[in-house]
Amino acid sequence: MSPVWYAARAGVRRGWTELRQTFTTGQDVFGYVLWTVLLMVPLFLLKDDPLKGAGISTGAFMLPSMLGMTLAFTGMMTTAQLLATEREDGTLLRAKAVPHGMVGHLVGKIIMVSGTALASMALPFAVGVFLVDGVAQQGGGALLTLLWVVPLGLLATLPIGAVIGSLVNNPRTIGLLMLPVMGLVVISGIYFPLSELPGWLQTVGQIFPVYWLGLGLRSALLPTEAVAAEIGESWRYLETAGALGAWAVAGLLLAPSVLRRMARRESGAAMAERHQKAMQRVG
Amino acid sequence: MPEPFGNVFVKGGPERLLPVTRDTRGTPMSNAHALSRAGSSPPQESDTVIAVRDLRMRYRSQDVLKGVGFTARRGEVVVLLGPNGAGKTTTIEVLEGFRMRSDGDVTVLGTDPARGDERWRARLGIVLQSWRDHGKWRVRELLAHLGSYYVPYSTALIQRPWDVDELLAAVGLTEHADKRIATLSGGQRRRLDVAIGIVGRPELLFLDEPTAGLDPEARNEFHGLVRGLADENTTVLMTTHDLAEAEKLADRILILAGGRIVADGSAGELSRQASAEATVRWTLDGRPFEEATAEPTRFVRRLFEEHGDAIGGLEVRRASLEDTYLTMVRELEAGGVPVDRAAHALGEGAR
Structure with missing residues (x-):
């Protein structure tokens, strides 16, 4: 076996180890639960509010949309956050110091973030499905949609996250990025159908993967008649695959060179400097 | 109770690690040792692990290194001293292949670090000053994981990686093997840093201020560990601000100041000359x-x-x-x- 493959396999083990760690760390588990609670509050409040002409409640519309949003958030923001943090605390430098350690680190991170995304979606889904009516009741065929939307969603968002994480030079910047992301959620048709927004905002919303992930998840989990609330009264599978695919291709083209550039710049001195800055901020 | 950092060399752990030779006053005999070795057998080409000639480093318009030159032989402990900002870390990072030099000839283990591949990297050990990375990992878990990258680089002579239990014993972390790294004390973290640096059984080990923040006892045990590695023929290049430590550990001391090596010799030689x-x-x-x-x-x-x-x-x-x-x-x-x-x-x- 070539050393690169060997490192990739070490990376797979690394990913599983880190997943096990996050699910057994109190603080992380609290985070998953808190996220679920935050999503469930509006869902609960609007579970009996009918969505005009769609035959479902606004709560039922929200559940799959929020799952799509969770996937997009985790793929982009968690990846960026982890990368920036691990650059600051020296995890990446350690990876760089062992042979093909960066390969292992990257593979591990992909598994770790994907697993985290699935868990962050599974928990609200498991709770929400009992809160609202009409979600995930159209049988196997529709659920099969998940099999391509979810992996494609990860493929579209993880590389973007990696690029963001490589470009920001301290993890706290990611916190600032949350503001524009909140705005993005408003125009992505998560809490109410995008068709209720003015036309130009609809166009802007449809550029980003958050909308398409919401749509993809709704197509898989909502009853057929709920399509009435969508733009053009269609699930637009082709466009979903096209938009997410385009983000995936762009991200995958961009990420390797950005990651390589970032890795090349890592050194003990660079890290010590960041450490010092972070300490000054604390002190 | 403080952990026996490196006491394994004295009290009989892995056999290939030998106790540090000391005379009755507790002074390491490294200087005499190095001199006699240098005298009896002139360094051969294959014996040179690091060769640096006219190394220059320029940041923007400022010259940080203005022609650094030195060599290190197999099994030698070379300590690099110098005031803050003299370029010690820069020099080490050039040798590690983490930083591109502006000019000069550098050879590390027969390879130019700027073009070192992963096979070359597997022969190096780098002790990093960790801060809070891998906090959720357990000590044994992380050593086993990082060690696993070295498996393809095992040779007939050098079995890679180092067995985790032996390594834990060598750095005195056996009783903390199953602790999460975030819960370790500062001194224990430094031991872990060293363990990670040597898990691949490096032929050349870089240590940048390895004992900063260690208490005197842990420091002393660390010295035993470094001497033990050198006795196994590991070449060690380290920086420190602790001059007593340099005097104790070094076969050879280099003083880097004003962008150049201004002194090169054993502690005794330097004192006599200055x-x-x-x-x-x-x-x-x-x-x-x-x-x-x-x-x-x-x-x-x-x-x-x-x-x-x-x-x-x-x-x-x-x-x-x-x-x-x-x-x-x-x-x-x-x-x-x-x-x-x-x-x-x-x-x-x-x-």
């Missing part, structure tokens, strides 16, 4: 006196001949490495002695 005078202190009728002299033995005999039993509190002190170092750096910084002349004067005897 200052031949010893300081004699005594009291006469309760009053303290002090005299610097090149011939302390004769001076003390005369002192007793003149005053006999009236002399008390006699103390004869040879210039320590600290005196040497401080004198040199101060002169360089004051600009009193041009760097080139100082380098010439101090480096001559050692080369």
Whole structure:
């Protein structure tokens, strides 16, 4: 076996180890639960509010949309956050110091973030499905949609996250990025159908993967008649695959060179400097 | 109870690690050791692990390194000293392949670090100053994981990686093996840093201020570990601000100041060159006196001949490495002695 493959396999083990760690760390588990609670509050409040002409409640519309949003958030923001943090605390430098350690680190991170995304979606889904009516009741065929939307969603968002994480030079910047992301959620048709927004905002919303992930998840989990609330009264599978695919291709083209550039710049001195800055901020 | 950092070398752990040789005063015999080795067998080409010639580093318009040159032989412990900002870390990072140099010839384990591949990297060990990385990992878990990357680089001579249990024992972390790293004390983290640095059984180990923040006991145990590695033929290049540590550990000391190596030799050689005078202190009728002299033995005999039993509190002190170092750096910084002349004067005897 070539050393690169060997490192990739070490990376797979690394990913599983880190997943096990996050699910057994109190603080992380609290985070998953808190996220679920935050999503469930509006869902609960609007579970009996009918969505005009769609035959479902606004709560039922929200559940799959929020799952799509969770996937997009985790793929982009968690990846960026982890990368920036691990650059600051020296995890990446350690990876760089062992042979093909960066390969292992990257593979591990992909598994770790994907697993985290699935868990962050599974928990609200498991709770929400009992809160609202009409979600995930159209049988196997529709659920099969998940099999391509979810992996494609990860493929579209993880590389973007990696690029963001490589470009920001301290993890706290990611916190600032949350503001524009909140705005993005408003125009992505998560809490109410995008068709209720003015036309130009609809166009802007449809550029980003958050909308398409919401749509993809709704197509898989909502009853057929709920399509009435969508733009053009269609699930637009082709466009979903096209938009997410385009983000995936762009991200995958961009990420390797950005990651390589970032890795090349890592050194003990660079890290010590960041450490010092972070300490000054604390002190 | 403090953990026995490296005591395995003394109390019989892995057999290939030998106890540190010490004379009765507890002084390591490394200097004599290195000199006799250098004298009996001239360094061969294959024996040279690091060769640096005219290394230059320029940031923007500022020259940080202005022609650094030195070599290190297999199994040698070389300590790099110098004031903050002298370029010690930069030098080490160039050798590690983490930083591109502006100019000069550098060979590490027969390869130019700027073009070192992963096979080359597998032969290096780098002890990083960790901060809070891998906090959720358990000690044994992380060592086993990082070690696993070295498996494809095992050779007939060197079994890679180091067995985790043996390694844990060697750095004194056995009883903390199943602790989460975030819960370790500062000293324990430093041991873990060292363990990670050597998990791949490196032929060359880089340590950048490895004992910063260690208490004196842990520091002493760490010294045992480094000597043990050197006795196994691992070449060690380290930086430190602790001059006593340099004196104790180093086969050879390099002083980097003003962008150049201004001194290169054993601690003894450096002291002898920088200052031949010893300081004699005594009291006469309760009053303290002090005299610097090149011939302390004769001076003390005369002192007793003149005053006999009236002399008390006699103390004869040879210039320590600290005196040497401080004198040199101060002169360089004051600009009193041009760097080139100082380098010439101090480096001559050692080369």
